[in-house]
Each structure stands twice: as structure tokens, then as C-alpha cells.
Amino acid sequence: MDYGRLGPAEPKGSSAPSVDxxxxxxxxxxxxxLVLILAATLxxxxxxxxxxxxxxxxxxxxxxxxxxRPSQAMSRTCGKTLYPSLCLDSLIDFPGALAASxxxxxxxxxxxxLQRVDRALYHASEFTxxxxxxxxxxxxxxxxxxxxxxxxLLTRSLLSVVPGGGDDATVTTTxxxxxxxxxxxxxxxxxxxxxxxxxxxxxxxxxxxxxxxxELVSNSLAIYNANGVSDDFSEIPIQNRRRRLLGSVExxxxxxxxxxxxxxxxxxxxxxxxxxxxxxxxxxxGTHKTIAEAIKKVPDHSTxxxxxxxxxxxxEEDNLKVGRKKTNVMFIGDGKGKTIISGGRxxxxxxxxxxxASFAATGSGFIARDISFENWAGPSKHQAxxxxxxxxxxxxxxxxxxxxxxxxxxxxxRQFYRECDIYGTVDFIFGNAAAVIQSCTIHARKPxxxxxxxxxxxxxxxxxxxxxxxxxxxxxxxxxDLERVKGAYPTYLGRPxxxxxxxxxxxxxxxxxxxxxxxxxxxxTFALDTLYYGxxxxxxxxxxxxxxxxxxxxxxxxxxxxxxxxxxxQFISGSSWLPSTGVxxxxxxxx
Numbered sequence: 001m002d003y004g005r006l007g008p009a010e011p012k013g014s015s016a017p018s019v020d021x022x023x024x025x026x027x028x029x030x031x032x033x034l035v036l037i038l039a040a041t042l043x044x045x046x047x048x049x050x051x052x053x054x055x056x057x058x059x060x061x062x063x064x065x066x067x068x069r070p071s072q073a074m075s076r077t078c079g080k081t082l083y084p085s086l087c088l089d090s091l092i093d094f095p096g097a098l099a100a101s102x103x104x105x106x107x108x109x110x111x112x113x114l115q116r117v118d119r120a121l122y123h124a125s126e127f128t129x130x131x132x133x134x135x136x137x138x139x140x141x142x143x144x145x146x147x148x149x150x151x152x153l154l155t156r157s158l159l160s161v162v163p164g165g166g167d168d169a170t171v172t173t174t175x176x177x178x179x180x181x182x183x184x185x186x187x188x189x190x191x192x193x194x195x196x197x198x199x200x201x202x203x204x205x206x207x208x209x210x211x212x213x214x215e216l217v218s219n220s221l222a223i224y225n226a227n228g229v230s231d232d233f234s235e236i237p238i239q240n241r242r243r244r245l246l247g248s249v250e251x252x253x254x255x256x257x258x259x260x261x262x263x264x265x266x267x268x269x270x271x272x273x274x275x276x277x278x279x280x281x282x283x284x285x286g287t288h289k290t291i292a293e294a295i296k297k298v299p300d301h302s303t304x305x306x307x308x309x310x311x312x313x314x315x316e317e318d319n320l321k322v323g324r325k326k327t328n329v330m331f332i333g334d335g336k337g338k339t340i341i342s343g344g345r346x347x348x349x350x351x352x353x354x355x356x357a358s359f360a361a362t363g364s365g366f367i368a369r370d371i372s373f374e375n376w377a378g379p380s381k382h383q384a385x386x387x388x389x390x391x392x393x394x395x396x397x398x399x400x401x402x403x404x405x406x407x408x409x410x411x412x413x414r415q416f417y418r419e420c421d422i423y424g425t426v427d428f429i430f431g432n433a434a435a436v437i438q439s440c441t442i443h444a445r446k447p448x449x450x451x452x453x454x455x456x457x458x459x460x461x462x463x464x465x466x467x468x469x470x471x472x473x474x475x476x477x478x479x480x481d482l483e484r485v486k487g488a489y490p491t492y493l494g495r496p497x498x499x500x501x502x503x504x505x506x507x508x509x510x511x512x513x514x515x516x517x518x519x520x521x522x523x524x525t526f527a528l529d530t531l532y533y534g535x536x537x538x539x540x541x542x543x544x545x546x547x548x549x550x551x552x553x554x555x556x557x558x559x560x561x562x563x564x565x566x567x568x569x570q571f572i573s574g575s576s577w578l579p580s581t582g583v584x585x586x587x588x589x590x591x
Contacts, residue, residue: 071098077105080226081219082462086212090116090219102227107161109223110181113216114154117184120209121147127202136202138351139194143206146187149324149362149390150217153180153187161224175466179392179434181221182465183412186432188214189461189498190411194352218462225464271332276309285311291341292317300325310371312338318345319355322391326363333371336400336421340372346381353406357388364413366391372400379404379425379448389415389433396420403428404445410435410469414572423479427457429469430497434572436470444491444513446481453482453513454520456494458501468502468532469494470566476542478513486513492520493535496527504534504557504566507589514542519549529553536563564589 070078070088074097078087087109091097094112097105124144132140157180160172191210195203278294279286288294291310298306305328312334320341322329333339343358345351358375361368366389377384386403389396392413399420401408407424410431417437422429425447429437444453455476458469478486491513494503519533531553535545545556557563564570567589 068092071100073100073102073105074098077102077109077223077226078219081222083215083219086215087219087223090212090216106224106227107158107163109220110154110158110161113213113220114151114158116216117147117154117213118151120213121151124206124209127205130202132202133350135350135352136198136200138355139198140202140206142194142352142354143191143210146191150184150187152324153184154217154220157181157184157224177224178221178464178466179413181217181224182432182434182462182467183390183392185214185217185221185462185465186412186459186467188217189432189459190354194354218464221462221464271309271334274307274309274332276307276332278306278308279311280308280315281311282313282315290317291315291320295320295322295326295329298322298326298329300327302326302328304328305330305365307332309333310339310341314340314342316342318343320359321357322361322363322366324362324364328365329361329363330367330369331371332369335370336372336398338372339370340374342372342374342376343386344375344377344381344384346375346377346384348381353383353385353409354388354411356383356406357385357409359386360388360390361394362390364392365394367395367397368399369397370399372402374400374402375404375407377404379445379451381405382426385409391415404447406430412467416568416572424455425453426451427454427495427497429455430457430459431469432459432461432465432467432498433469434467436472436566436568436572437474438472438568439474440471441475441477442471443477443479444482445479446485447489451489452520453489453491454493454495455491456503457497457522458494458503459497460500460502461498463500463530465500468504468566468571470571471503471505471508472567473506474508476508476510476514476540478511482513490515493518494533495520495522496531496533497522499527499530500532501527502532504532504536504563505538506536506557506563506566508538508540508543510538510540510542512541516544516547517549518545519551519554527553534562534566560589 070092074088074091078084078091081087090112091105091109094108097108100108121144124147127140157177160177188210192214195206278288278297280288280291280294282289286309288297291308294308294310298308307330310331310333320343341359345356345358347353347356349356356375356377359373373387375384375386381404383406384403386407387396387401388409388411390411390413394413394415396415396417397419400423401420402423404424405426405428407428408422408430410429410433412431412433415433415435417435417440420437420440421443422437422440423443423445425445429442442455444455447453456469456471458467460467478491482489482491492515493505494501518535521528529552531551533551533554534557535543535548536557548554548556
């Protein structure tokens with residue numbers, strides 16, 4: 001049947017009108033007139049309705065636009081961020097934002113960001129049962145862990161910035177909050193990095209869930225930084241700066257005099273003289289045979305220090321980690337080269353760099369003393385981490401950290417290293433913590449053919465992050481395998497992994513294996529004008545400055561004020577937390 005040919009049905013019994021049927025013409029004209037009048041009326045009514053609809057719609061749109069117009073406080077606040085359009089869009093519909101002052105927008109921005117990250121974590125966890133390859137699974141699980149860490153730190157930050165929201169028993173400083181939000185941003189970057197070389201449905205879905213999160217955290221950091229401090233280091237009172245920078249530190253033996261006797265004993269006395277909580281021994285002469293079992297026995301969220309003594313021996317256990325809930329844990333070994341925590345995980349195992357660590361710690365207040373951490377994967381396996389630290393107020397004392405590429409991952413938060421030996425080839429001290437490495441020996445090893453050694457690869461992405469690597473009063477040496485061929489394998493002080501990479505060397509002894517240029521490009525001109533690389537009063541044959549790079553971001557530091565910003569006292573606020581650890585440290589520049 002051809003439905004296109006059908007027309008309206010004719011009424012039953014009708015016939016075509018006759019032209020000569022005069023009596024029927026007038027009634028038909030009257031009907032036609034009525035139809036025309038009715039049609040005209042309907043057209044007018046339709047036009048009026050259309051005008052009313054457009055008017056109402058325009059009025060509603062205007063009202064909506066008026067409601068969405070940002071306040072002056074919001075415009076000023078978002079103008080201080082790296083992503084102002086996203087800042088305005090994310091805040092304008094958030095409850096209370098339009099009426100908020102610039103000061104109130106600090107906690108509102110953190111609150112809004114926390115809610116978005118928490119929601120992303122919730123939705124991302126729904127992918128757990130999807131089929132994944134080992135590398136994809138590693139990246140996914142790292143993301144879940146990092147998002148969870150981010151939620152925790154943003155929650156702590158929010159409680160600290162909301163009026164009346166903090167715990168009266170806990171004193172929170174500006175530096176604490178900057179550290180936590182900076183670390184949260186680092187976690188999002190690490191999550192994204194894990195998926196960089198992957199493809200597939202899980203990556204795409206995670207990208208959708210994580211959209212704009214890094215930028216939102218960056219905006220919260222900028223808003224807090226603009227309202228909380230005027231620059232990176234202004235939380236140090238002006239009247240105290242010169243004393244901290246120039247004053248020498250009295251010592252009792254090799255510990256500061258202001259440490260209590262109990263604190264000095266904790267780090268200075270032999271293990272046999274200490275009261276330990278858990279003993280790990282491979283031969284069964286302890287409370288546990290494995291380190292993993294010992295970590296499980298540590299109470300969650302403890303304010304009391306838990307001491308784990310790991311007896312001499314080589315411990316190779318998979319995925320050892322002191323997690324976020326395991327706080328104030330201290331590992332003590334029998335000495336470098338005697339107590340050895342070892343592993344060989346590397347990126348060729350189809351896992352992320354984050355998961356290659358032989359040992360990792362993220363619980364705040366972590367301390368390790370007299371232990372060797374190593375990754376034996378070798379230079380051909382590329383990224384292979386020996387030790388990863390993401391714990392706030394972490395201290396690593398008298399330890400060996402041995403590997404090749406990516407040996408020590410100073411991932412996030414505040415860290416202090418003292419009297420350690422660190423071995424590696426490419427980027428072997430890397431990450432985005434606020435880390436001070438003091439009185440340590442840094443050993444460059446022979447890399448693979450055609451490779452160059454780079455000691456540091458600092459990955460500060462955002463100018464508001466209070467992060468960087470400070471190498472203070474250290475010794476830079478070449479291992480015998482490199483010493484013989486150092487002309488063919490130059491060693492550089494560092495290269496910029498991210499846009500605002502920040503590293504300084506101060507009062508350190510540099511061997512002649514250090515290339516005269518000092519620093520190496522990451523990729524052509526990337527970050528050369530935004531990085532901060534500094535050298536202050538170093539010595540030794542590798543410290544000569546005549547042929548150093550001429551990058552806009554490189555500087556020879558000449559003032560004690562500028563150099564002092566990277567000391568323990570200012571860079572990681574050591575005066576408020578390091579004394580309680582019992583580890584010797586120099587607060588200012590004096591070594």
C-alpha cells in the first residue's frame with residue numbers, strides 16, 4: 001500500500017457542488033467568513049502567547065544570570081588562582097559563597113574541593129571489579145589510595161580553617177595547612193601520572209571522575225596561600241629570622257642541647273638499652289618473623305610511639321608499607337648493611353613507579369634508624385624505588401638507601417634525612433616533599449650506556465606548594481665503578497621534572513664527577529624560567545660556578561636570608577617537631 005498517496009476521506013453521501021446552485025452560495029460564504037475570523041483570532045492568540053513565553057523565559061534567564069553573577073569578594077579571590085574561570089564556576093552555586101567574604105571563601109573553597117574529591121573517590125571505587133591488566137590495576141589501586149589520602153588531608157585542612165572547627169588539643173600552623181593541601185595536590189598528580197602511558201576503558205572512566213580535581217585543589221591552595229601567608233616563608237617571625245639563620249646550635253655530643261634526656265636516649269643508646277614493643281627476627285627469636293606481621297600489630301592512630309626492632313638479616317617481603325593509620329612508628333635496625341629491607345620491583349613488572357618501592361611509609365611521625373633499604377633491580381629496569389616516604393614529620397637517620405634509577409622517592413609532606421648514604425644513577429632523589437637532606441653522603445653510580453646521572457628530579461607543579469629538596473652540608477661522591485669512567489658519564493645536580501621544580505645545594509662538598517654546567521634540561525626549554533635551582537657556598541672541585549647554566553630560574557645564592565629559607569628551621573619547621581624525635585639536626589645554616 002502506498003501510504004504517501006492517501007488523502008483525507010470524503011464525507012459519506014457528499015458530491016461536488018453545482019456552479020448553477022444559487023441558493024447554496026450564501027450559507028457557504030458565511031461559513032467561510034467565520035472560519036477566517038476564527039483563524040485570525042487563533043493566530044493573534046498564538047502570537048501573544050509566543051511573546052509572553054519569550055518574555056517570561058528572558059525574565060527567568062536574566063534572574064538566573066543575576067543570581068550567578070559573582071560577588072566582588074569572589075572575583076578578587078578567584079583572580080589570585082591559576083584557574084580563575086573554574087574557580088568562579090565551582091564556587092558560584094556553592095551554598096553561602098555569594099555572600100561570603102574573602103576570608104570565608106578560604107574554608108568554602110576547601111569544603112567544596114573536599115566534597116568533589118570525596119565524590120570522585122566514591123565513584124572511582126565502583127570500578128574495582130572491572131577486568132584490568134596488571135599495570136592498569138596498579139595505576140587504579142594507587143589512585144584509590146591517593147584519593148583516600150587526599151580526602152584525609154583536605155578534611156584536616158578544613159577542620160583547621162573553619163572558625164571553631166579545630167581540635168583545641170592540637171596546634172595547627174599555617175605551614176601545616178600549606179603542607180597538607182600541597183600534598184593533596186601531589187597525590188592527584190601522582191594518580192594521573194600512573195595512567196599516562198596506559199589506554200583503555202578504566203583510564204577513560206577514571207579521567208572522567210577525576211576531571212578538574214587537580215585544578216580545584218590548586219585553586220584552594222592559592223586561595224589559602226593568598227589569605228594565610230604573603231609568601232612561601234613568611235610564617236617565620238621577622239624578629240626571629242636572623243637568630244635562627246646565623247646562630248650556632250649548641251650540641252650535647254651530636255644531639256642538640258635542648259633535647260630531653262629521654263629523647264637523646266631513644267636515638268643514641270644501643271637497642272639493647274631501649275624498651276621496644278615489637279621484635280622482628282628471621283630466626284624466630286623475636287615476636288614476629290616478618291616485618292609485615294609486625295606492622296599489622298601496630299595500633300591505628302596511636303599518639304604513643306611504637307618501636308619495632310628489626311634484627312640483622314635480609315628481609316625481602318612484597319609491598320611493605322606503614323600506612324596512613326599507623327602513626328608514630330619507629331623502625332630500628334642493627335646498622336647499615338646489617339638490617340636490610342630489600343626488593344626488586346620495577347616498572348617492567350607492569351606496575352607504576354609508586355608501587356615499585358621496597359618499603360613505603362605514609363603514617364605521620366615515621367622514623368627509621370640504622371637500616372638499609374635497597375632495590376636490586378639494576379639500571380636496565382629503569383624506575384625501581386628503594387624507599388618511598390609520604391609521611392608528615394618523617395625522619396630517616398643513619399640509613400642506607402640503595403638503588404639505581406629513582407632510588408629515594410621523597411613523595412610528599414615534610415621529611416628530614418640525617419647521616420644517610422644514598423646511592424643511584426638517574427633522578428635518584430625525586431618527588432615533591434618538603435625535604436631536607438642534611439649531613440648525608442650522596443653516591444653517584446655508573447649508569448647504563450648513553451645515560452647521564454641526575455641526582456635530583458623535583459616535581460613541584462604549582463608555585464603555591466611549599467615543597468622542594470634542600471641538600472645541606474652533604475658530600476657528593478662517585479662510586480668506584482663511576483670514578484673510572486666519569487668522563488663518559490657526566491653527573492648533574494638535578495633536572496626539572498615539573499614546571500616549578502625547586503632544589504638547592506648549600507654548604508656541600510662536591511666531587512669532580514659533577515659536570516661544570518651543574519644542571520641538566522628535562523626537555524629543551526621546559527621550566528627553565530619557572531624553576532628555582534640554587535647553590536650556596538658549596539665547595540670541592542665540582543662546585544665551581546664559572547660554567548654553570550644561565551637559565552632564568554637558576555641562581556647563585558649570596559644572602560644568608562635567602563639561603564636560610566631552605567634550612568630545617570624555616571623550610572620544614574623543624575623547631576616545632578624535630579626535637580621530639582631525638583635526631584640531631586642543625587636548625588640554621590651552621591653545620
